[in-house]
Structures are given as structure tokens and as C-alpha cells.
Amino acid sequence: MNQYQQIERMSPAGAPTRIGQGTAVEQSRAVAEVQAAIVVAQQCPRNIQAAIDEMRQSCKQKYLAERAFFRFPRAGKTVSGPSVHLARELARCWGNVQYGLVEMRRDDEFAQSEMQAFAWDVEKNSRNSSTFIVPHLRDTKDNGPVPLKELRDIYENNANNGARRIREAIFAILPPWFVEEAKNLCEQTLRDGGGKSLNVRVADAIRAFEGIGVTSDRIETKLGRSSAKWTEHDVAQLQVIFQSIQRGEVTAEDEFPAPRVTADEITGGQAVPGATS
Structure with missing residues (x-):
């Protein structure tokens, strides 16, 4: 299950929290859904060999392999690794796994959201979750952090920050050997180049x-x-x-930094009139 939902908005200071009828119904539905998922997982346990076969078939697809890894700069270096796209596909192949991102609380006064990312192996009852704060800011190289005001911008910022936590949560509940084989197969698919x-x-x-x-x-x-x-x-x-x-x-x-042009290259090695050594 892949979900993004908001379950609470912060009330004005001092105002009592009220739960409407629709919220109460949704809470009851969510509890029943969890109970049903556990029952189904116990009645239909995963076939590990079938999960491996499906993972191998997926990782041979060029579309997945091209999106299976990420890269981003950090502190002057480049960080790389398996992406959330690969994590979601492996969760689907492994089966009986639920994962998602929940906005637990939005604080408009302090311009931040309290988020929770989770992944849950329903069959083994193995769960990994992390709760974190996402400021309503977007980093820019020229102007530094820029405040976000539009609801869509805030939503997308929360989702982007949460995707990394979902990835780590999913990988935390999957067997390491399953993930490593998938990474190796995706790398091999990229090297093969689709024939x-x-x-x-x-x-x-x-x-x-x-x-x-x-x-x-x-x-x-x-x-x-x-x-x-x-x-x-x-x-x-x-x-x-x-x-x-x-x-x-x-x-x-x-x-791919652009090559730096020296003064000699600009002037052809000739002295610039008026320039001092």
C-alpha cells in the first residue's frame, strides 16, 4: 500500500481538538483494514521463490533499471544508492508489505509539518518507521531557503522529503540479500543496454x-x-x-563542471594594455 494522507491539522492555539463523524468513521475503517490485512497475510503467506523470480524479472526491465539508483550532491561530494523507485518495486515483489507517508501534524505558525514514514511486513509483523519535521522551506543556491506558502508547494516538499524516509523504511524490513541481488541485477541490465x-x-x-x-x-x-x-x-x-x-x-x-577559461586563453598569451603584473 502506497499512501500519502493528512490525518490532523493543527488547531488554533487554545482551541479544543474535535473529531467529526467523518473522522471517526475513517478511524474505524482504518482499524478494520489493518486487521483484515493481518488475516489475509496469515492465510496467504508469501512464496519466497516466487518473490525472487518476480524480482529478477522486474530488474531485467530497462525502465526500472534506469530509475533504480539516485545521485545527489552533499558537502562537496556525490551520494548515490538504490532509489525509492526500486524500493517500492521490491516491496511489491516481496508481498504482504504496506508502506506510506503520513502528515501527522501541520503547524502553520512555525511553518513546518510533522511527518511519519513507515514500512510494515504484515506477515512477519516487522515494522520500521521514522517521525521527522519538514520545514516549509525550499533551498535555493542563489537566495538560500525560500518560504513555501502555496498548499501544493508544501505538499510536494513534504512528499519529496518523505520519499527518502520511505525508501529507508522499506529497505529496513526487506532481507538484505534480496535487495543486494536486485541492485546487482539492475546494474547488469544497465550494462547490457537492452541488446x-x-x-x-x-x-x-x-x-x-x-x-x-x-x-x-x-x-x-x-x-x-x-x-x-x-x-x-x-x-x-x-x-x-x-x-x-x-x-x-x-x-x-x-x-560536469564547465572548463574554466584562463586570462591567457582569453588574450591568446598577449599582454592586456594597462594591466599590471
Whole structure:
């Protein structure tokens, strides 16, 4: 189950909290739904071999493999790992798993939301959850943190921050060997390139990056070798980077810094009139 819901809005200071009839009905429905999920999980336990087979089949799909990893900058370095897209697919394959993101409380006065991300193996009754505060702010490079006022912006900010916690919650309840095999298979799928030859995939990668303003020489600088010497691993890495740029996790400038032009290159090595040494 993948859900995003708001279960409480903060009342004005000093005002009593009231639960309406609709809320009471929803609470009763939620309790009954949980009880039913436990009963169904006990009556229909997972077939581990079937789950493995389905995971292997999913990880052979290029669509999933291209979205199975993330990259983002942090403290001058690049952090990478398995993405929430892979986590959700593995939860589906494993079966009898519920996960979600809940806005437990929104504080408009302090411009923040109290969120909870969770994942629950209903069959084994193994649950992982984390509660965290999300400020209603968006970080920008030029203007620093910018306050969010629109409800849609706040919702999207909460969801984006919660996605990372959902990912970790799901991976926490899945067997490590199951996750590791899925990662290896996705990496292999990227290296295989869907049956295309390496030369074709190199040309496709260069063309794709040129479409977002990254020239081949900048890619070659990053990889440390000319395009004629790129390997399957290089092309697979470029696919992950391209998808991360498309999702807004990193920017093209983060991954492929433009070459710095020196004064000698501008003047052709000639002295600039009026310049002092």
C-alpha cells in the first residue's frame, strides 16, 4: 500500500481538538483494514521463490533499471544508492508489505509539518518507521531557503522529503540479500543496454547529454578517457547520472563542471594594455 494522507491539522492555539463523524468513521475503517490485512497475510503467506523470480524479472526491465539508483550532491561530494523507485518495486515483489507517508501534524505558525514514514511486513509483523519535521522551506543556491506558502508547494516538499524516509523504511524490513541481488541485477541490465551494441549506446549517451547542454568533451573529462574507450560500466554510470539530472536530484553543472577559461586563453598569451603584473 502506497499512501500519502493528512490525518490532523493543527488547531488554533487554545482551541479544543474535535473529531467529526467523518473522522471517526475513517478511524474505524482504518482499524478494520489493518486487521483484515493481518488475516489475509496469515492465510496467504508469501512464496519466497516466487518473490525472487518476480524480482529478477522486474530488474531485467530497462525502465526500472534506469530509475533504480539516485545521485545527489552533499558537502562537496556525490551520494548515490538504490532509489525509492526500486524500493517500492521490491516491496511489491516481496508481498504482504504496506508502506506510506503520513502528515501527522501541520503547524502553520512555525511553518513546518510533522511527518511519519513507515514500512510494515504484515506477515512477519516487522515494522520500521521514522517521525521527522519538514520545514516549509525550499533551498535555493542563489537566495538560500525560500518560504513555501502555496498548499501544493508544501505538499510536494513534504512528499519529496518523505520519499527518502520511505525508501529507508522499506529497505529496513526487506532481507538484505534480496535487495543486494536486485541492485546487482539492475546494474547488469544497465550494462547490457537492452541488446544494443556498445558503440550505439555511447552515441545515444552523447546525443542525450548534448540535448541538455553537456558536450562530449565535458563527459570525457569526467570519465577520464575518450568516448572511444568508454566501457559498459561508463555508459551505465552515465545513464544513472542522466536520470538523476532529469529528476532534479543533481544538476548538469554539478556532474560536469564547465572548463574554466584562463586570462591567457582569453588574450591568446598577449599582454592586456594597462594591466599590471
